[in-house]
Amino acid sequence: MSSNTSCSLLSLLFLLLLLILDSADLTVSSYCLRNCGGIKIPYPFGIGMGCYLEHSYEIECVNSYECSISYECSISYNY
Secondary structure, eight states, X not given: OOHHHHHHHHHHHHHHHHHHHHHGGGGSOTTSXXXXXXXXXXXXXXXXXXSSSSGGGBXXXXXXXXXXXXXXXXXXXOO
């Protein structure tokens, strides 16, 4: 293969990868919450069973507000 063909093929594969990653949001069920407390939760993260790529990407959205003395805050919403 010439270097021009290799470069074109690599560019095409890169664009295809971008399209696949961009369309990943469409594979999530329509019943999945996409926001938590006004913050958008993009795929592969998700709220609820079947809305995330794998268990380690699950986001729990709980309606509470807690701050400690060290100013570490946890804000979450429960729907």
